[in-house]
Amino acid sequence: MKNFLIADSENLHIIGLRYTLKKFVKAANLTVVSSKDELLNHLGKYKVEYLIIDPNNIFLFYEDDFKHLRMTYPSCKIIILSHFKNKQTVNSFLCDNINGFISKDCQEQTIFDALYKIENGERYLCPKTLNGLIDVLVLPTSDTNEKLTFRECEILKQIAQGNNGKSIASELFISIHTFRTHRKNIMKKTGRHTTPELILYAIEKKII
Template sequence: MIKLIIVDDHAVVRSGLRMLLDGKNNIEVLAEASEGDEAIKKAVELKPDVVLMDLSMPHGKDGLTAAKELKELLPDTAILILTMHDDEEYLFQAIHAGASGYVLKSAPHEELLSAINMVSSGSAYLNPIATKQLMGEYMESFKNGGNSSSLHSLSNRETEILEWISKGYTNKEIAENLVISVKTVETHKSNLMEKLGLKTRPELVKYALKKGLLNFD
């Protein structure tokens, strides 16, 4: 049996998911939680195979923060994000937080079941629509010459900062980790974006993904 915890701030959503999942397709729902801290407490106690986690929980710890903390405490527990946010920024933040999968609440229940089975077995799962949109935007940028530049044009420090940015760290966090000023980080970021012909953080993430710089071990 796949042992699972449901985390969502809406009781109706939790109830509906329990009715859909519990006792079906080799899934056992161990518990429910309405926010991140409660989810962490129950997960540490029950040690589920999968935590099905919402992102937006305004009355407690949010899903991204909880996912990151939970992954540190229970590295063998898979975290599957179930959210309404069809946005690549949330997608990459979820990956950075340690999530193994990302499913939209609008997805058919067959997709959710498939995602649960995949992440419980150690595989990753990304929503097909989000992936298609991400690749479509990347290809469009590539056609326009935005991502065709080589990593060889970047200095070692610029490449290092690109890696930090692509993993979701803020300029302040990068500065603290590299023991440099925020202004220096901003300067390097500006220079590498100019060299690569990119304008936004999502474009930098896509570039890093293509070049194999995203390593979350």
């Protein structure tokens, strides 16, 4: 039995999400809350495997609250399900180790894809959110990617898509040791030292 907590106040979206989760997750226990107090109260009393939240629809919920949730409930997988507005809307995904960010106008299959990847230890940024983020970023200069080799760009692209080291190595027919060497070189060249920073760099430079 998977315990899902849906934090939202838009009834139509809640109805659609409940239907989708019941369809894709055979044993799903679903609870809905519409306020920050209800959210924290439920998390404090019950074990929740998945929190699916639209922070824009929870009164008095702020970006800093994600840090508290991640620190207090490290085993709870957090998915933001919200409309993309600007690049600030994915800051928590990149910086606070949120497990997934899905646009509210996505298809049912997108939610299934996200749950599958997250359940297998990956993070997920849906294509619509990723494309929206790209559209609002400043275009890179002509020499943006000169310092990265073709192979390094390939690997950075895979990292930005949320793939882990083992799957990237397998996809590119290289050893995991070679992958780690490339990743180390990419970090050195770009001045980025964590996976979220690499993802943001790849998005900013359109290496996708």
